[in-house]
Every structure is written in structure tokens, then in C-alpha cells.
Amino acid sequence: MKIDDTDxxxxxxxxxxxxxxxxxxxxxxxxxxxxxxxxxxxMREAGVIGPQVAVLNAEALGFEACFFVLIRTSEHExxxxxxxxxxxxxxxxxxxxxxxxGDVDYIxxxxxxxxxxxxxxxxxxxxxxxxxxxxxxxxxxxxxMTTALPL
Amino acid sequence: MKIDDTDxxxxxxxxxxxxxxxxxxxxxxxxxxxxxxxxxxxMREAGVIGPQVAVLNAEALGFEACFFVLIRTSEHExxxxxxxxxxxxxxxxxxxxxxxxGDVDYIxxxxxxxxxxxxxxxxxxxxxxxxxxxxxxxxxxxxxMTTALPL
DNA sequence: TCTGAAAAAACTTCCGG
DNA sequence: CCGGAAGTTTTTTCAGA
Numbered sequence: 473m474k475i476d477d478t479d480x481x482x483x484x485x486x487x488x489x490x491x492x493x494x495x496x497x498x499x500x501x502x503x504x505x506x507x508x509x510x511x512x513x514x515m516r517e518a519g520v521i522g523p524q525v526a527v528l529n530a531e532a533l534g535f536e537a538c539f540f541v542l543i544r545t546s547e548h549e550x551x552x553x554x555x556x557x558x559x560x561x562x563x564x565x566x567x568x569x570x571x572x573x574g575d576v577d578y579i580x581x582x583x584x585x586x587x588x589x590x591x592x593x594x595x596x597x598x599x600x601x602x603x604x605x606x607x608x609x610x611x612x613x614x615x616x617m618t619t620a621l622p623l
Numbered sequence: 624m625k626i627d628d629t630d631x632x633x634x635x636x637x638x639x640x641x642x643x644x645x646x647x648x649x650x651x652x653x654x655x656x657x658x659x660x661x662x663x664x665x666m667r668e669a670g671v672i673g674p675q676v677a678v679l680n681a682e683a684l685g686f687e688a689c690f691f692v693l694i695r696t697s698e699h700e701x702x703x704x705x706x707x708x709x710x711x712x713x714x715x716x717x718x719x720x721x722x723x724x725g726d727v728d729y730i731x732x733x734x735x736x737x738x739x740x741x742x743x744x745x746x747x748x749x750x751x752x753x754x755x756x757x758x759x760x761x762x763x764x765x766x767x768m769t770t771a772l773p774l
Numbered sequence: 775t776c777t778g779a780a781a782a783a784a785c786t787t788c789c790g791g
Numbered sequence: 792c793c794g795g796a797a798g799t800t801t802t803t804t805c806a807g808a
Contacts, residue, residue, distance in 0.1 A: 483677075483684075486676070486677035486679075487677055487679050488674075489674060489675065490675045491674075491675040493784060494785065495783095503793080503794090504793070505784095505786090506795080507793055509785080509787095510793095518683070519680055519683060520679065520680050521677050521679060522678040523639075523678050524642040524675065524677045524678070525637070525639065525640065525675070525676065525678060525770055525771070526634075526637035526674075527675070528634055528637075528638050528672060528673060528770075528772055529671050529672070530772055532624070532670060533626065533671065533772060535773075540691075540721070540730050557766055560767055561766070561767055564771070564772075564773035566767060567767075567770070567771070568767060568768050568769070569765075569767040569768075570689070570765055570766060571762070571766055572760050572762060573760075573761040573762075578766075579760060609727055609730060610724040611723060611724075611730075612722045612723060612724050613722040614719075614720075614721055615708055615711055615712070616712055616717060616720040617719050618719070619676055619678050619679075620676070621679055621686055621734060622686075622715035622716050622734070623684070644800085644802085645802065645803095646800095654776085655776070656777090656778090656801095657775090657776070657777070657778085657805095658775070658777090660803070664803095
């Protein structure tokens with residue numbers, strides 16, 4: 473799928489504020505409703521535009537602890553990995569999980585109500601799957617958080 | 624602000640799919656349009672519900688590299704920190720930035736088109752502010768990514 | 775506070791340049 | 792493929808219970 477300059481402008485608007493009206497988007501990209509609507513529809517179908525979500529205020533809802541978890545493992549078998557990935561995807565506290573290149577094998581971002589809740593998560597995880605070494609980094613302050621891409 | 628059970632159900636819907644109609648949300652939480660609408664308005668005003676965004680497909684748009692950057696610094700003066708934070712907030716490649724407790728001082732999530740673009744970012748950052756030690760972890764695979772809280 | 779209806783706005787489709 | 796106009800759905804407001 474090829475994305476032109478107008479598409480990029482539309483995406484840029486949508487990833488910043490998806491609640492604005494088609495009219496406003498059309499105005500801001502210098503076009504009108506129909507073409508903008510067709511472009512959005514196409515990009516949705518192509519999977520370029522994913523889900524539309526409301527970002528909630530974690531602290532206001534009592535989620536006051538955020539950990540980045542570095543995981544090293546000795547196990548690299550397919551079966552172990554399948555179990556591990558499933559465990560991560562099933563746990564809602566895990567907001568983000570990446571498989572890494574190099575020394576550290578995985579990094580997780582875990583959002584919980586407090587340190588105790590993290591410990592519960594941690595105990596549950598290591599009882600499900602064996603991991604060699606775990607380092608938890610506790611966030612003191614969220615300096616920046618965005619899902620926007622630098623288009 | 625106090626959040627009751629119905630509010631939580633509404634939030635749960637919105638953080639998963641903010642494009643659905645008020646009618647659908649009302650149905651799924653067992654209420655009707657007006658009360659749901661009033662609750663959403665209140666939570667927006669209170670800042671519990673933040674921005675509404677479209678999540679884009681990074682890979683489809685050519686952002687094929689994602690790094691987690693661990694930063695250790697010897698500088699802890701207010702002035703240095705102010706400059707550093709501003710640099711992070713001004714750079715759109717930085718999707719996430721946290722100040723940490725302990726050994727590592729900061730963690731960043733940096734999304735770029737390729738490894739070369741990361742190096743450019745890195746060079747620009749260290750020329751702006753002095754940092755003691757930087758470790759970059761390269762993501763090979765995004766296993767999971769959500770902004771949803773485990774309500 | 776909720777329900778239901780009415781007004782306003784937005785979305786979606788369709789047709790002429 | 793774009794732009795404008797028409798029909799449809801949704802959002803938002805408002806009165807009554």
C-alpha cells in the first residue's frame with residue numbers, strides 16, 4: 473500500500489486526536505470530506521490504521537506503579553517460548569512485551585496498583601515459566617508517553 | 624473523583640474501542656445513552672479519560688526499528704535535568720520516557736525507521752546533553768502492545 | 775438519576791465535474 | 792479522483808418521572 477503526502481497528514485491528525493470530525497480533518501489537510509473518508513477507509517482496510525482507543529489516566533485510576541522488567545533466560549526451545557508468550561499475552565498487567573536482540577532476552581512494561589501487586593505478578597509468572605534472571609526497574613516518573621509515530 | 628462499577632465498565636469499553644457508538648456502550652454496560660454520556664463527560668473533565676487516538680501500524684509505515692535505551696548519568700542538577708527532559712519531549716522518536724529508581728536513571732522507548740536513524744537520534748541526544756552511560760536494547764519482535772489498564 | 779424524545783451534528787453514500 | 796449535496800446514523804440536549 474502506498475501512502476502519499478495527504479495520507480500522512482491525515483494519519484498525523486488521527487494519531488493525535490481521533491475524536492475530531494471528518495470536516496475538521498479535511499480542513500486541516502486542505503481537502504474535503506469524501507476524499508478524506510475514502511483514504512481513511514482504505515488505510516483501515518489495509519491495516520495501516522489500527523484500533524481507536526481512549527487513553528486513560530493510570531494514576532487517577534489507582535495504577536501508581538510501573539515497572540520495566542528485563543528478562544534473561546537459558547531456555548530457548550519452541551515449547552518454552554510458546555508458553556512464555558501466552559503467559560504474557562494473557563496477563564493484563566503486561567502492557568508491553570518485546571523479544572530483544574543480545575544479552576537481555578525480553579523486556580516487559582508492567583502496570584500495577586502498587587509494589588505488592590507487582591510481586592504477585594512476578595511470583596505468578598516465574599511459577600508458570602522458568603526464567604534465568606529478572607531485573608525490575610521501577611518508574612518514579614512518566615516523563616513522556618505517546619503512541620504517535622514521528623511521521 | 625469516585626469511580627463506580629458502571630464507570631469501570633464504560634472505561635473498559637473505551638480503552639478497548641473508542642469508536643463504538645454510545646448506544647453500543649450503553650447496551651454493553653446495561654444502561655442507556657444519557658447516563659452513560661454524562662458519566663463519560665464527567666470523567667473527561669476530571670481527566671480520567673485522556674485523549675482519543677488512532678493507533679497506527681508502525682511497520683506498515685516503515686518504522687521497523689524499536690529500541691529501549693537505558694541511561695545512566697552522573698549529572699543530577701536541576702538545570703541538567705530540565706535540559707534533558709526538554710530534549711526528550713521535543714524529539715518525536717521518543718515514544719516513552721521514564722525516570723527510574725536505582726542504578727539506571729532513565730529508560731526510553733525510541734521508534735525509528737532503521738538502525739541508522741537510531742544512531743542519528745543518539746548522536747543528536749548526547750551532543751545536546753551529557754550522559755554517563757547508554758545501553759540500547761533492540762527489539763526483534765513486538766510480542767504485545769496495549770494502552771489498556773487492567774481495570 | 776434514569777428514560778425517552780427531539781434537535782444538532784456528524785457520518786456515509788451518491789452523483790455531477 | 793475530487794467536491795458538494797442528500798439521506799442516515801449518532802451525538803447531545805432537554806423535559807418528565
